[in-house]
Amino acid sequence: MKSYRKELWFEVPARRGFVNITPQVIEALRTSGVQEGLCLVNAMHITASVFINDDEPGLHQDFETWLEKLAPEKPYSQYHHNTAEDNADAHLKRQVMGREVVVAITKGKLDFGPWEQIFYGEFDGKRRKRVMIKIIGE
Amino acid sequence: MKSYRKELWFEVPARRGFVNITPQVIEALRTSGVQEGLCLVNAMHITASVFINDDEPGLHQDFETWLEKLAPEKPYSQYHHNTAEDNADAHLKRQVMGREVVVAITKGKLDFGPWEQIFYGEFDGKRRKRVMIKIIGE
């Protein structure tokens, strides 16, 4: 069994944003040499997500509006977590969007259906944060 | 390490619906011959889910009502994504329900607790769509 690990680093300039990381995951898979296996991609922070959905700017605006409706950032005082912090909403938003994805690897490629793209979802940005790619297989 | 891949195809006749795919996953596992490992089951479309919950029709009605409350289908004009499309709500609903499940394989069986059943959740149906089963192990 082969295993391969790579970190991706980001500094999203706004509090929230979505970054398409599919090219970096494809590159990591190529480097790993794994032909058949599983590829785990996860946020390494608890105020961020990794998820698979559409690379369509209108949809990303809809995600932003929707997540703000489900778990509003403000008023900060509505959350018990916001004493020394102001990011409780980011912890909630990340639960809706998920921490990680697991993608099948077949014949050396991410085994995707149509339109599947992997995103880093930042909900508490303006600082350097990480995603991990872990690949296992043969 | 063994690996096995199978696609399941569906055409749900309504816009939304839930299909119990546990028997097909069990059959795929049997065919794979894997005794110990992991089984990934994921939607191959970004307007559909794979999730594990109860096979109880009342609960499925509750899921439908609840998801419509969290991310209503209409009015279509409330979503930026709905210019050429009308399925923004399906992209949101799928985030709540999830893209994939990973199930442990032990002694050649899906290692489930009581009542766990695997479902395909369709949120933009009336066309042929796919689920992938990827099994790795020994």
Place this chain on the structure above:
Amino acid sequence: MKSYRKELWFEVPARRGFVNITPQVIEALRTSGVQEGLCLVNAMHITASVFINDDEPGLHQDFETWLEKLAPEKPYSQYHHNTAEDNADAHLKRQVMGREVVVAITKGKLDFGPWEQIFYGEFDGKRRKRVMIKIIGE
């Protein structure tokens, strides 16, 4: 390829509660002897979650309040599932929080970013319930 399986049992005394299970997962990983691989941790019940977030009591209060807003327990009669049962809300809450996490194993350790802790989320407690840990790798 090595594989290792362990069940953790809980009886949360209230209907809802969060239990940090990171120490037990670390102990299982140590016992498994796996150095490189994947660690699946999943609820074995469909009214409970396993998720990764912050071990901060204020945030856990926020999760409780937020989940009750998204999928209220009462009135029980609002859910079709609640005929012989009263736990439809628990099935919904578990979808928001997720069934499982998959964690990378690197050099014999859970490959975590800062503050990542694994929790069992109980939404229908007062009885004995289980979590599974399944580790595969080398």
